[in-house]
Amino acid sequence: MSPINFVVFDLDDTLTPEKTYVRSGFAAVADYLAPVVATSARDIADALMSFQAETPGRAFDRVLELLRVDHVTSKELVTLYREHTPQIDFYGDVMPTLSALREIGVRIGIVTDGYAVAQRSKLNALGASELVDEIIITDEYGPDFWKPDPRSFEMLARNAGSDVAHMAYVGDNPAKDFAVASTLPLTTVRVMRDGVHSHRAYLNDLREHIRISALTDIPHVLSLRPHSEGRKA
Ligand SMILES: [Mg+2]
Known part of the structure; x- marks a missing residue:
């Protein structure tokens, strides 16, 4: 050598x-979604974490289905996730x-x-x-x-x-x-x-x-x- x-x-x-970064990104997405649905940001972030564990790459689609949000796309959430200021x-x-x-x-x-x-x-x-x-x-x-x-x-x-x-x-x-x-x-x-x-x-x-x-x-x-x-x- x-x-x-x-x-x-x-x-x-x-x-x-990386898990801390993922949690940080999901928290940012949850903060964005919470005001438009009758669900707390905490519950949304928890749902994203479980969806990510079950079906990696489909967490945003699944949470939008779960919350019945149709005016926000998973693509927008991906952008929000990637551009958030991480807590890591x-x-x-x-x-x-x-x-x-x-x-x-x-x-x-x-x-x-x-x-x-x-x-x-x-x-x-x-x-x-x-x-x-x-x-x-x-x-x-x-x-x-x-x-x-x-x-x-x-x-x-x-x-x-x-x-x-x-x-x-x-x-x-x-x-x-x-x-x-x-x-x-x-x-x-x-x-x-x-x-x-x-x-x-x-x-x-x-x-x-x-x-x-x-x-x-x-x-x-x-x-x-x-x-x-x-x-x-
Ligand atoms: Mg690595």
């Missing part, structure tokens, strides 16, 4: 729980890990898929741009750039003055986060989370190089040592 000087993270279910936070192991990486002097980045407007709102809500050096929302370059397309990783390495051979990518999702190692010489790390996609199959059966139970394991498993270049004064 080449020495790592750039640690890049996935966002959803790696740095922040980092997992507990994120800030200690970012501090440790800063202290060691490695660069830090984020590569995230997902609808650009929603991902941008999440990053803003978390104050991520203050905490990491480089961020790429793949969707801002087009759907072809979603993972495991290698171009975002190459761009990110270039922007950080690093090289993909010295980059580690930390993600949670077997269906998309680790297959990029088949086209680029980067090191992949899987953090085990109770996430939305944790139970999916590995894309092309390509597994992570390293598995960890918490992000705080990163400096150890990547053998990161403090070095003078880039280290804080």
Whole structure:
């Protein structure tokens, strides 16, 4: 393994729980619907959560049927959901890990898929741009750039003055986060989370190089040592 000087993270279910984001989005949609139906926002949000668990992707259609609302479309609700200001936070192991990486002097980045407007709102809500050096929302370059397309990783390495051979990518999702190692010489790390996609199959059966139970394991498993270049004064 080449020495790592750039640690890049996935966002959803790696740095922040996706379920919290979903709940936050459903609460925003429920607040919008509650005044037009004789149902509390709380009950609407609860119904959306159960529908999402039962029939993912059909929650808005089902809640509109349930509430007999015909002057609002599920498309409008999707827009409202994606554009809402999310109430989300980092997992507990994120800030200690970012501090440790800063202290060691490695660069830090984020590569995230997902609808650009929603991902941008999440990053803003978390104050991520203050905490990491480089961020790429793949969707801002087009759907072809979603993972495991290698171009975002190459761009990110270039922007950080690093090289993909010295980059580690930390993600949670077997269906998309680790297959990029088949086209680029980067090191992949899987953090085990109770996430939305944790139970999916590995894309092309390509597994992570390293598995960890918490992000705080990163400096150890990547053998990161403090070095003078880039280290804080
Ligand atoms: Mg993820």
